Amino acid sequence: MGEFKVHRVRFFNYVPSGIRCVAYNNQSNRLAVSRTDGTVEVYNLSANYFQEKFFPGHESRATEALCWAEGQRLFSAGLNGEIMEYDLQALNIKYAVDAFGGPIWSMAASPSGSQLLVGCEDGSVKLFQITPDKIQFERNFDRQKSRILSLSWHPSGTHIAAGSIDYISVFDVKSGSAVHKMIVDRQYMGVSKRKCIVWGVAFLSDGTVISVDSAGKVQFWDSATGTLVNSHLIANADVQSIAVAEQEDSFVVGTAEGTVFHFQLVPVTSNSSEKQWVRTKPFQHHTHDVRTVAHSPTALISGGTDTHLVIRPLMEKVEVKNYDAALRKITFPHRRLISCSKKRQLLLFQFAHHLELWRLGSTVATGKNGDTLPLSKNADHLLHLKTKGPENIICSCISPCGSWIAYSTVSRFFLYRLNYEHDNISLKRVSKMPPFLRSALQILFSEDSTKLFVASNQGALHIVQLSGGSFKHLHAFQPQSGTVEAMCLLAVSSDGNWLAASGTSAGVHVYNVKQLKLHCTVPAYNFPVTAMAIAPNTNNLVIAHSDQQVFEYSIPDKQYTDWSRTVQKQGFHHLWLQRDTPITHISFHPKRPMHILLHDAYMFCIIDKSLPLPNDRTLLYNPFPPTNESDVVRRRTAHAFKISKIYKPLLFMDLLDERTLVAVERPLDDIIAQLPPPIKKKKFGT
Amino acid sequence: MVQLRPRASRAPSSAEAMVDEGQPASEEEEAEHGLLLGQPSSGAAAEPLEEDEEGDDEFDDEAPEELTFASAQAEAREEERRVRETVRRDKTLLKEKRKRREELFIEQKKRKLLPDTILEKLTTASQTNVKKSPGKVKEVNLQKKNEDREKGNDSKKVKVQKVQSVSQNKSYLAVRLKDQDLRDSRQQAAQAFIHNSLYGPGTNRTTVSKFLSLANKRLPVKKAAVQFLNNAWGIQKKQNAKRFKRRWMVRKMKTKK
Numbered sequence: 001m002g003e004f005k006v007h008r009v010r011f012f013n014y015v016p017s018g019i020r021c022v023a024y025n026n027q028s029n030r031l032a033v034s035r036t037d038g039t040v041e042v043y044n045l046s047a048n049y050f051q052e053k054f055f056p057g058h059e060s061r062a063t064e065a066l067c068w069a070e071g072q073r074l075f076s077a078g079l080n081g082e083i084m085e086y087d088l089q090a091l092n093i094k095y096a097v098d099a100f101g102g103p104i105w106s107m108a109a110s111p112s113g114s115q116l117l118v119g120c121e122d123g124s125v126k127l128f129q130i131t132p133d134k135i136q137f138e139r140n141f142d143r144q145k146s147r148i149l150s151l152s153w154h155p156s157g158t159h160i161a162a163g164s165i166d167y168i169s170v171f172d173v174k175s176g177s178a179v180h181k182m183i184v185d186r187q188y189m190g191v192s193k194r195k196c197i198v199w200g201v202a203f204l205s206d207g208t209v210i211s212v213d214s215a216g217k218v219q220f221w222d223s224a225t226g227t228l229v230n231s232h233l234i235a236n237a238d239v240q241s242i243a244v245a246e247q248e249d250s251f252v253v254g255t256a257e258g259t260v261f262h263f264q265l266v267p268v269t270s271n272s273s274e275k276q277w278v279r280t281k282p283f284q285h286h287t288h289d290v291r292t293v294a295h296s297p298t299a300l301i302s303g304g305t306d307t308h309l310v311i312r313p314l315m316e317k318v319e320v321k322n323y324d325a326a327l328r329k330i331t332f333p334h335r336r337l338i339s340c341s342k343k344r345q346l347l348l349f350q351f352a353h354h355l356e357l358w359r360l361g362s363t364v365a366t367g368k369n370g371d372t373l374p375l376s377k378n379a380d381h382l383l384h385l386k387t388k389g390p391e392n393i394i395c396s397c398i399s400p401c402g403s404w405i406a407y408s409t410v411s412r413f414f415l416y417r418l419n420y421e422h423d424n425i426s427l428k429r430v431s432k433m434p435p436f437l438r439s440a441l442q443i444l445f446s447e448d449s450t451k452l453f454v455a456s457n458q459g460a461l462h463i464v465q466l467s468g469g470s471f472k473h474l475h476a477f478q479p480q481s482g483t484v485e486a487m488c489l490l491a492v493s494s495d496g497n498w499l500a501a502s503g504t505s506a507g508v509h510v511y512n513v514k515q516l517k518l519h520c521t522v523p524a525y526n527f528p529v530t531a532m533a534i535a536p537n538t539n540n541l542v543i544a545h546s547d548q549q550v551f552e553y554s555i556p557d558k559q560y561t562d563w564s565r566t567v568q569k570q571g572f573h574h575l576w577l578q579r580d581t582p583i584t585h586i587s588f589h590p591k592r593p594m595h596i597l598l599h600d601a602y603m604f605c606i607i608d609k610s611l612p613l614p615n616d617r618t619l620l621y622n623p624f625p626p627t628n629e630s631d632v633v634r635r636r637t638a639h640a641f642k643i644s645k646i647y648k649p650l651l652f653m654d655l656l657d658e659r660t661l662v663a664v665e666r667p668l669d670d671i672i673a674q675l676p677p678p679i680k681k682k683k684f685g686t
Numbered sequence: 687m688v689q690l691r692p693r694a695s696r697a698p699s700s701a702e703a704m705v706d707e708g709q710p711a712s713e714e715e716e717a718e719h720g721l722l723l724g725q726p727s728s729g730a731a732a733e734p735l736e737e738d739e740e741g742d743d744e745f746d747d748e749a750p751e752e753l754t755f756a757s758a759q760a761e762a763r764e765e766e767r768r769v770r771e772t773v774r775r776d777k778t779l780l781k782e783k784r785k786r787r788e789e790l791f792i793e794q795k796k797r798k799l800l801p802d803t804i805l806e807k808l809t810t811a812s813q814t815n816v817k818k819s820p821g822k823v824k825e826v827n828l829q830k831k832n833e834d835r836e837k838g839n840d841s842k843k844v845k846v847q848k849v850q851s852v853s854q855n856k857s858y859l860a861v862r863l864k865d866q867d868l869r870d871s872r873q874q875a876a877q878a879f880i881h882n883s884l885y886g887p888g889t890n891r892t893t894v895s896k897f898l899s900l901a902n903k904r905l906p907v908k909k910a911a912v913q914f915l916n917n918a919w920g921i922q923k924k925q926n927a928k929r930f931k932r933r934w935m936v937r938k939m940k941t942k943k
Contacts, residue, residue: 062877079876081869103876121876147879194888214883237890256884287897289884673894673913677885680892686903 002592003369007360007662011379012338012349012651014666015674016331017057019303021066023074024294026246031294031301032074033309034063037352039392040076040086043330045296047527049311050546050582051334055086055093056410057352059390065106069130070113077104077118083128083135091457092410092439097135099126108151108160117160119148125162125171141176144169152203155248159223161209163198168211170223180226184213200242202251212239212253218263220277232279234261237679241302243295252300254290257679259283260302260312285310285329288678305676307331323578331649331668332601334530336584338652338664344402344420345656346382347664352392355407357383357425360662382425385416399445404466406452408440413454417469434473437462441503444490451513453499455488461501463513475516479504491541493534498555500541502529508543510555520558525549533586537593544583544598548576550607552596563609570613575620576641579603587654599653604663605643614639621645808860 017037024031031043038057044050062079069075074086081103082096101120108117109130116128116135123144128135141160150163159179160171170180186192197214204210208229209221216235221228237256244251250264262281268274288305295301298317303309309330318325337350349356359380365373387393387409396407405416405427415430442455452464452471459479465472488503498519502508507524511517527545534541540561541553549572552564560568581601589595596607614620621643647653652664799805885891895913902909 060873062873079873081872102872105876121872147876197883238884669898669912672898675894677891677893678897680890681897681900683900683904686900 002659004659004661005363005373006647007656007660008647009347009358009360009379009662009664010667010670011358011381012347012664012666013670013674014337014349014351014651015671016307016333017352018288018291018305018307018675019309020063020291021076022292022294022301022303022309023066023068024296024301025068025072026297028072029296031296032066032068033303034066034076035307036062037392038063038078040066040074042074042088043309044528044546045311048546048548048582049328049330050528050530051330052528053088053091055091056392056394058392058410059353064104065108067107067109067116069109069116073130075107075109075116075135077107079103079105081120083107083116083118085135091441095134097128099128099137101126105147105149106151106162108153110153110157111155112157115157117151117153119151119162121147123147123164125151125160127173127176139176141171142178144178150198150201152201152209154203154207154223155205159203161201161203161211161223163201163211163213165195165197168198168201168209168221170209170226180223182209182221182226182228184211184219185215185217187215197238199238199240200253202242202244204244204248210242210244210251212242214238214240216255218242218253230277234279235259238289240289240291240304241293243293245295246297250295252293252295252302254293254302254304256289257681258286258288258290258304258306260285260290260293260300260310262300262314283310283312285312285327287672288675305678306672307675328580331671332581332651332666334582334584336531336652339397340652340654340656340662341398341400341402342654342656343400346398346402347652347662348396348398348405350393350396350407353387355383355385355387355393355396355405356381357385357398357405360656383418383427385427387414388412395440395443397443397445399449400447401449404445404449404452406443406445406454408438408443408454410439413437413440415452415471428469430469430471436460436476437464441488442490444492446492446496446513447494448496451496453490453492455490455501455503459504461490461499461511463499463516477501477511477516477518489529489532491532491534493539493555494536495539498534498539498541500532500534500555502532502543508532508541508553510541519555522551522553525551530582531584531586531598533588535588535593535596536590542586542596542598544586546582548572548579548583550583550596550598567613570615573614573618573620573641574616585652585654589655589658591658597653597655599650601650602648603643603645604647604650604653605641608640608642611638611640614641 017035017039019033020036021034022031029044029046031045032040033043034040035057038059038061040055040057040063041051042053044052060080061084063076064079065077067075072088074088075083076086077083077099081101082098083104084096085094086092087094099118099120101118101122101124103121104118105121106119109115110117114130115138116130118126118128120126123146125141125144125148127138127141129138144162144164146165148162148164152161154160158173160173162169162171166184166186168182168184169178170182171177172179184196184198186194186196194214198211199214200212202210203223207223209223211219211221213219216233216237216239218232218234218239219228220230234253235255235257239253239255241254242251248265250262252260252262254260260283261279262283263277264280265275266278266280268276283300283302286302286304286306286308290302290304292304293300293302299311299313301309301311311328311330313325313327315321315325339348339350340346341348345360345362347358347360349358359382361375361379362377363373364376367373385405387407389409389412391409391411394408394410396405398405402420403418405418407414413433415433417428417430419426419428436456437454439457440454441457444453445451446453450466451474452466454462454464456462461477463474463476465474488501491500492498492513497512497514499511499513500508501511505524506521508522508529510519510521512519522541522543525545527547527549529543530546531544532541534555539555541555543551543553545551550567552561553559554561579600579602583598583600586596586598588597594609596609598605598607618639620641622639647663647665649666649668650663651666652662654662656662883889895911899911902911
């Protein structure tokens with residue numbers, strides 16, 4: 001494999017934003033997650049929990065509620081008082097309707113999916129009708145005294161439970177009047193000074209209303225008489241979320257201490273027909289508040305302020321007990337936030353509202369394997385570029401020569417030219433961007449930095465020629481047949497002839513840049529593409545999918561390579577397929593065409609195509625071969641996948657030149673150290 | 687209590703004194719006084735001044751001038767006419783000034799507002815929207831109301847902030863600033879409510895470093911806290927010290943040379 005000097009970079013101060021709402025869609029097995037900075041991500045739970053779409057956030061958008069309606073329509077409502085519908089095909093916001101009730105705290109779609117209920121700051125509950133292309137205001141229900149913080153429909157659609165501050169109201173949908181008003185006890189740790197906030201309500205079909213409040217109680221109410229049936233005190237802090245399964249035999253609640261409790265309807269004795277709700281399992285997977293939970297048919301999903309998305313499959317619901325039933329914790333992003341300029345050893349870090357440009361440090365020392373070499377020159381923070389406007393940055397890129405930086409938000413595209421004199425750097429913005437370059441999903445520069453490739457969210461692919469300080473639009477490839485999907489990835493060959501673009505359901509398209517036409521299409525695969533790259537000399541396109549399959553396709557020959565066919569015939573090692581995190585970057589060694597370097601969050605791997613493939617019985621994670629073992633043993637255990645888990649968690653890994661690697665790590669402790677304060681826990685002996 | 691000096695009262699006593707002296711006033715002054723009835727205070731104030739001048743003339747021992755009634759009347763009328771004319775001229779000047787000012791303001795306001803073409807487009811666009819959806823779309827209703835209120839409030843200050851078109855261009859939208867302020871304040875109040883209920887007084891919160899250090903405290907070999915150093919302590923002091931050191935070094939270099 002060779003010897004490499006590795007730049008271990010830990011100065012990328014990446015802190016994801018906390019998860020605020022989660023909504024599960026049963027028909028398509030998709031999960032919509034909204035974060036505190038306004039980003040909405042859609043995860044495909046059947047494609048190995050891969051984040052397949054995302055909508056960038058906005059500073060003024062503080063989402064408080066997210067829900068799916070019929071026909072796969074996604075709505076969100078927030079503190080700016082607007083209800084927004086997201087277009088999942090075109091990846092933009094279709095429209096935003098102001099509800100005129102002040103900030104919106106809660107939203108619920110009716111069981112039939114055709115109506116939308118919204119609870120506002122001024123205490124009003126508004127009913128909207130969902131029409132094929134928009135939503136229409138229907139009427140207001142009786143106005144309550146304080147803000148409506150949670151809503152729930154009865155499964156038949158006749159009644160609604162609304163949780164507010166210190167009380168819960170039950171409304172009748174037809175008349176819009178409040179039928180019952182149930183007062184919630186304020187008692188919290190013996191003190192009843194603080195108001196009791198009802199964070200979540202759920203309406204069951206037998207008329208029971210379950211409420212969770214800030215005093216740490218889960219209470220069962222009878223909506224027909226308006227009385228309290230049962231009360232469980234489960235935490236010393238707020239219980240902030242509740243989600244009921246479809247069969248109504250179990251529900252899950254999340255507390256501010258990070259614990260998630262599972263309640264189940266169990267028979268009182270083993271053969272009686274009477275059932276009662278019992279708290280069965282506690283799960284402690286979070287350190288901070290669990291602000292949202294969801295219940296899918298087989299798993300409990302929770303997310304909160306500590307930015308992890310935890311999916312815990314329930315063992316009794318899972319049919320096949322294999323690795324699919326393991327806990328999944330999604331912490332690190334599924335796309336690349338870092339780009340690298342190899343010539344000048346620069347790294348560009350993408351944050352939500354700014355970009356940072358760093359120059360790597362250097363060392364003159366040498367050492368043996370495993371040594372840490374002292375830096376002779378420290379890493380330099382060259383540039384801190386803030387974006388104008390409240391929108392988040394979608395994607396960014398730096399050219400390989402280091403003289404161009406491009407990034408895009410939803411409404412604008414920015415291109416900057418950098419000049420280097422000695423150690424100083426000067427930045428100049430290229431003004432007057434053409435309007436079709438807005439809202440780019442992916443930006444890529446060619447190897448010689450003369451061309452810029454932009455994939456816009458309408459499906460078109462633009463080629464822009466850069467020269468000196470100006471640019472010229474060369475060509476636009478229109479979207480091919482097939483629906484446009486998000487996560488459009490681009491890859492360009494090092495000689496500048498070929499451009500590969502994934503992003504449609506028809507497969508990966510390969511375009512001929514010199515002749516400006518479509519060259520071929522890699523056959524479609526039912527799992528989304530997570531990373532792509534084109535090898536330097538052989539022009540082989542290497543594609544990694546979310547189910548950990550790696551394909552190699554020869555562009556000049558327009559077919560899969562022999563190596564790829566053998567790998568597919570034999571299949572990957574089972575440990576390779578059981579990895580949690582997707583491969584986010586693929587790169588190549590300039591002098592060794594048989595090597596492919598790829599990485600995911602917890603390992604990096606060099607695939608040597610000349611060595612034999614491992615079968616299921618061989619050890620996949622080869623420890624470093626001891627030198628005193630005989631050659632025969634070494635040859636027997638050697639196989640093509642050389643995996644190293646030294647540097648983790650990895651956000652980015654690339655080959656700078658023949659003897660240098662750069663690895664950008666982000667230790668989890670550094671992320672946790674910058675999160676908001678958690679609830680105090682008293683432990684015996686401290 | 688402070689003893690106030692007895693202040694000399696102004697007009698009445700002096701007027702009385704002057705009036706005594708001013709008994710042998712000429713017909714002219716009497717006629718003037720008669721005409722200047724509209725301005726009694728100025729008359730009373732004017733009296734002493736004139737009386738002083740008259741007082742000086744009196745010392746010459748000359749007889750006062752004799753004037754016929756007609757000439758005196760004519761003179762008085764001339765005076766009156768002149769006074770009236772000056773007043774009229776002043777009034778017209780003021781009026782013109784005011785008019786010019788108003789025009790200037792209107793022009794400035796016009797410059798501030800959007801060009802007429804865009805305003806026309808906005809109003810027509812909103813009206814066509816209303817025509818398209820006859821149903822009770824609350825948003826469009828309010829938009830129309832907004833337009834009406836905007837047109838009515840044109841004389842008052844209607845500022846147009848961000849513009850994003852309602853028409854085919856889809857690049858700008860006109861928003862009333864007052865609405866935006868109200869909306870922002872409500873949003874801030876809502877966020878303050880959430881912050882108070884989750885992190886405010888009465889909640890049992892602790893810092894992240896203390897939270898993570900709990901595990902360290904219970905280990906068989908006790909470790910230090912997760913964030914042992916407080917780098918945020920004394921930032922100002924450290925900065926001052928750095929600056930002082932730099933300046934001291936420079937001074938040292940200079941004295942050495």
